[in-house]
Amino acid sequence: MDIDAVDPPLLHFYSYNLLLLLLVSVVLFLQHHRRRRSLQVAANGATGPGNHRPQSNPVLGNLVAFLRNGHRFLDWTADLLAAAPASTMQVLGPLGGLGYCGVDTANPEVIDHIVRANFPSYVKGARIRAAFADLLGDGLFLANGRLWTLQRKLASYSFSSRLLRRFSSRVLRDHIHRRLVPFLAAAADSGEAVDLQDVLRRFTFDNICSVAFGVDDDRSSALLDDHRHGAFFAAFDDAVDISFGRILHPTTLGWRVKKLLDVGSERRLRLAIAVVDEYVTAILQSKQQRQSGNSEDEPDLLSRFKAAMEEDEASELGRIFASPEAKRRFLRDTVVTFVLAGKDTTSSALTWFFWFLAANPRCERRVYEEVTSLALAPSREADADVGRLADGDVESEDGYDELKGMHYLHAAITETMRLYPPVPMVSRVAVHDDVLPDGTVVRAGWFADYSAYAMGRSARVWGDDCRVFRPERWLDGRGRFVSAEAARYPVFNAGPRACLGKEMSYLQMKVVAAAVVRRFTVEVLVPAGSMDMAPEHEMAVTLKMKGGLRVRFKNRARAA
Numbered sequence: 001m002d003i004d005a006v007d008p009p010l011l012h013f014y015s016y017n018l019l020l021l022l023l024v025s026v027v028l029f030l031q032h033h034r035r036r037r038s039l040q041v042a043a044n045g046a047t048g049p050g051n052h053r054p055q056s057n058p059v060l061g062n063l064v065a066f067l068r069n070g071h072r073f074l075d076w077t078a079d080l081l082a083a084a085p086a087s088t089m090q091v092l093g094p095l096g097g098l099g100y101c102g103v104d105t106a107n108p109e110v111i112d113h114i115v116r117a118n119f120p121s122y123v124k125g126a127r128i129r130a131a132f133a134d135l136l137g138d139g140l141f142l143a144n145g146r147l148w149t150l151q152r153k154l155a156s157y158s159f160s161s162r163l164l165r166r167f168s169s170r171v172l173r174d175h176i177h178r179r180l181v182p183f184l185a186a187a188a189d190s191g192e193a194v195d196l197q198d199v200l201r202r203f204t205f206d207n208i209c210s211v212a213f214g215v216d217d218d219r220s221s222a223l224l225d226d227h228r229h230g231a232f233f234a235a236f237d238d239a240v241d242i243s244f245g246r247i248l249h250p251t252t253l254g255w256r257v258k259k260l261l262d263v264g265s266e267r268r269l270r271l272a273i274a275v276v277d278e279y280v281t282a283i284l285q286s287k288q289q290r291q292s293g294n295s296e297d298e299p300d301l302l303s304r305f306k307a308a309m310e311e312d313e314a315s316e317l318g319r320i321f322a323s324p325e326a327k328r329r330f331l332r333d334t335v336v337t338f339v340l341a342g343k344d345t346t347s348s349a350l351t352w353f354f355w356f357l358a359a360n361p362r363c364e365r366r367v368y369e370e371v372t373s374l375a376l377a378p379s380r381e382a383d384a385d386v387g388r389l390a391d392g393d394v395e396s397e398d399g400y401d402e403l404k405g406m407h408y409l410h411a412a413i414t415e416t417m418r419l420y421p422p423v424p425m426v427s428r429v430a431v432h433d434d435v436l437p438d439g440t441v442v443r444a445g446w447f448a449d450y451s452a453y454a455m456g457r458s459a460r461v462w463g464d465d466c467r468v469f470r471p472e473r474w475l476d477g478r479g480r481f482v483s484a485e486a487a488r489y490p491v492f493n494a495g496p497r498a499c500l501g502k503e504m505s506y507l508q509m510k511v512v513a514a515a516v517v518r519r520f521t522v523e524v525l526v527p528a529g530s531m532d533m534a535p536e537h538e539m540a541v542t543l544k545m546k547g548g549l550r551v552r553f554k555n556r557a558r559a560a
C-alpha cells in the first residue's frame, strides 16, 4: 500500500490503534467466543432475503478490508452495496458482534424505514455525538429525543421567517456583486490560476456567517476584523477535521487518552475550539449590546432563533437552559451548528458542478443559454445598491423569481449532487432490535448508515447510465425539472430530520452558478487528457475535492 496516499486521520488510525486493537481483539475473541456465536445464530435465524455480509475475518470482522480500502471508503462501500442483493449489508467489527457492528444501505425502501417510517427507533449514535460534542455541544445536529424536538421546532420556525429569507437573499446578492464577481474578474484579467474550491469555501463561509449572525455589521465596526474572521475560518476547519478524525479511531479510548494528556491532535482541537468560542462570544456580546436584549427586528438566523426562544420564555427549552450561562452556551452551540451546516455543503456541490460543466461542454452551453436568456436584467443585477433593491422587492420573497424558470440549471446542480452528494453518508444507531424491509436484522446499538454516494451510483435506482452526468434525466418532455422522492435522492436527508437549509442552498447555488457562468468561462487546469477521469475526493464530513480545483477564468465579454 502506498502510505503517502493515506489521509492523515487514517495514518493516525494505523499507527496508534492497530497493534493495540489486534491484541485486545484476540484476547476478547477467545473470552467471548460463545456470545459471538449465539448472536450470529440469532441474526441468521430471523433471516429474510437480507442479512447479506461482505466476506469477513472470524476475529477481525471487516476491519482488515476496511483498513485496505479506507482511502477509498465511499467507493468501496458503493461497490459492496452494488454487489449486495438488496443494496443492504451487515458489517461486522472485530469479535463478530462485540465490536463496532451495523448495517449499510443504499436501498430506498430501507432508507425510508430508517429516516421516516421508523424514525423514533434510529437516533444519532454515541460515537458521533462523542466525537463532535466538544465542538457542537447541545446544538441541533447532535441532539436526540425531546431536546431535538424542541430545537427543531424553533429552528424550522426561524428558517421559514420571511425576514430571514429576505435578509439571506440580500446578503447573497451583496456578497456576489461586491466580493465574488470582482475577485473573479480580477483573476480573469490577470490570467492567474485560482483554486476554485478554496474561493467557494471562503465565499460560503462568509455567507453563512452573515446569514447566521449578521457578521458584516460587526466587521465594519472593527470589533471582528478580517484577521479575526480569517482565524475563525481556519480554526473552524481544524475543529471539524479533528472531530471527524475521532470517528475513525476504532474505540473512543484512543482519542480520550490524548485528550486527557492534552497532546497531539486533541491539543490542536482544544486550541481551535478556543478560537471558535472566543469569536462566537464576541458576536453574542456585540449583539447583546446592540439589541439591549431585544432581537425582534434583527433578520439574521441567530436573532430569529433568539426571538423565538424569548417569545416562548416559559417553554421547556427556556427551562432547560434557564441560567444566563446555560442560555449563552446554548446559543453558542446553535451558532456553531448553523455555521457547520452551511459552511462546506454548498461549496462542495458548486465545486463538483463547475468540474462537470468543464468536462461536459454541451451541458455548459445549455446552462449558459438558460442563464443568459432568463437572468436578471443587467441593470437590476448590476445595481450597486443591492440592499435597496432586495428590500424594495415586493413581487417575490427572495427577489429571484428568474431562478424559478432555470430548470436546466436546477437539474444540472441536482445531477451533480446525485453523483457527489455534499454529505455522502448519514449515520444513525438503532435503539432496539429491528428487521429492515429487506429482512436484514439490526441489533440494538448497531449503526444503521445510509450512503447517498452509493445510492447515486446504484444502477438499480438510476439505470445503467447511473455513473454518467446527465442533467436531462431530471427534465420532463417540456424541459421542466421533476424531483425524485427523498428516499431515492437522500442528499438532503428525508423524514422529520431532513435538512432545513435545502431551499436556501438551492438559491445560493443557482445564483452563484448563474452569476459565474454568465460572465466567465472556466477552464479546469489538469494535465492533457485527464478530464476524462473524475478528481479524487477527501474523506471528510463533506465531500471535498482532493487537492482543490485549479482553474483559470476568462471574461466572456472580453473574449467576444
Ligand code: HEM
Binding pocket: 140, 141, 152, 155, 208, 338, 339, 341, 342, 343, 345, 346, 349, 421, 422, 423, 426, 427, 490, 491, 492, 493, 496, 497, 498, 499, 500, 501, 502, 504, 505
Ligand atoms: C447543498 C447543501 C446541503 C446539503 C446537501 C445538506 C444536507 C444535509 C443532510 C444530509 C442533513 C442530515 C444530516 C444528519 O442527520 O446526519 C442535513 C441536516 C441539516 N441541515 Fe443541511 N445540507 C445543506 C445545506 C444546509 C444549509 C445551507 C443549512 C443552513 C444553514 C443547513 C441546515 C441544516 C440543519 C439545521 C440540519 C439539521 C436538521 C436536524 O437534525 O433536524 N443545511 N443537511
